[in-house]
Amino acid sequence: MTTPSATRRFDVVVVGGGNAGISAAARLIRRGVPDVAIIEPQAVHTYRPLLSYVGGGQATLRDAERTQRSVTPESATWLRDSVTSINTDDRTVRCASGTVVGYRDLILAVGLVPDTEAMPGVDEVIDDDPAVASNYLDRAEKTWQLVSSMPRGGRAVFTVPRPPVSCTGTTLKPLFLAAAQWARTGILPTLDITLVVDRPALLDVDDLDARLFARLEELGVRVLLDTGVRVHPGERRVSATSAARTEDLQFDMLHLVPPFRGPSVVETSGLAGDQEHGLADIDPHTLRHQTHPGVWAIGDGAAIATDPSGGGLRRQVEILTDNILSARDGGTLRDYDGYTVAPITTASHRLIAAEFDRDGNLASSLPSFVDPLTPRRSAWAFDRYVLPRLYWNLILRGRV
Structure with missing residues (x-):
């Protein structure tokens, strides 16, 4: 058992065990990265998009929750702890318990706080x-x-x-x-x-x-x-x-x-740069930190220069994992164009699944002859019933 003062080292350390952190860790493991740690204090993992339907009387809170243990990749190390500081000079993070964790690459998947x-x-x-x-x-x-x-x-x-x-x-x-x-x-x-x-x-x-x-x-x-x-x-x-x-x-x-805003640890550790509201100061195209090449960030707490969403996050996770591995080999980094999705229920069983890029241009995955902004019952059913199943069974396992 690790003592509070011990130092542990991992190939990749992921800060945050939500959608961004778990799916990124799972995808890296599937790509052959053997030594991944996830630092997350919560024991319950929530599929947050489903909370809208809980609030609308179309789902229960039980539908939206699983134990954190059950969604953490089996070969990843889950440290149930909170990060209090990040030292980019020696590539370590310090946790509330006193544990110091070293990394080769650090992924900030920290989300937002009020x-x-x-x-x-x-x-x-x-x-x-x-x-x-x-x-x-x-x-x-x-x-x-x-x-x-x-x-x-x-x-x-x-x-x-x-x-x-x-x-x-x-x-x-x-x-x-x-x-x-x-x-x-x-x-x-x-x-x-x-x-x-x-x-x-x-x-x-x-x-x-x-x-x-x-x-x-x-x-x-x-x-x-x-x-x-x-x-x-x-x-x-x-x-x-x-x-x-x-x-x-x-x-x-x-x-x-x-x-x-972003959690205070990002700003106090010097990783927010000139970004407003404490967001991680990354290149929004490569998802790599602007001044610390071993640090990466995705999701709501990263300066991705587009409206965050679960659909956009899936694209970010794919590009992030490719770019971490490519950077290690000295290769070219992929570009994230800011693709995102705005799933908006306009009626009880009708939803617009608007897809667009960071410039506000529509980027629909539907056939060109289909109006992408028409509220559809099929889009509502996908958002309410199909996507949660994909989330638990495929997205969090790094398969999509």
Whole structure:
């Protein structure tokens, strides 16, 4: 058994055991890298895209969870610990337990954490206010409770934060799924629904945004663009502030997606560079750190210069593993074009699976004669039922 002061060395160390970390580790092992460690403190692994359906009453939390042990590749070493610092000079990471872990290559798959400086009171309001929930803050079951108990004539507020956030398209799912439930129960026309968006557009893909705004208007949703949110714990209101004005919004339900940032260890270890919000400062094309060639990063906590998503992450994992192995042989590194996916439910059983690159150009995998922005029942069924099975059985095993 390892003592807290011991130093362990691995060929590749992966920081983070979510989708990015597990699938990257599994793919490297399948490519012949024999000595991989994954540092992850949580004992439960969550398929986070399914939380939208938990919040919409279409799935249970049990559907979305597995033990961390069960998803960790058998030949990988799982260190149930947290990283407190990274020393790129001697290629080591220090853990909360005191363990020091050495690496040849380091993969940061650290994800994002709520930016409590940008939104003071977020912890208090999500913990203590019975009218506030968030699929993004592990309160998906509470989201469904609030949706299903919304009173006739009630007021609902939904928020979309400034970047970075894990899949902007997913931030819109709670509203559309809630509206579908309220339409079924007949109370939708009586409700006052506001969407507060802390950015000048939704996805910044013109055709997609036009479809979404049309659907929001059809549902009677008031949209406030370029508007930040301030929470007031215990007061059942938020302040929505734009360049023009500040407006207080009272609510009976608030689905809060707060602003996020990279974990502090990235910034304090000097790996954020000049990136905003503590993201890992990588070349967004090669996924390699700009100044430390033994460090790589993927996923939500990396400066990939595109909207993060699970679909985009699958492309990143493939390119990352190729590039690590190619760099070791002095070969040419592959280019990641920023491909991403925005799976957005616009109705109870209809979904747009918009695919685009970092320049906002549509990059659909559908045949050219098929409109890629039409909400489809087949796309919803794939997102709700097929993709979770692929996730547990293939993606986390490095097979796709």
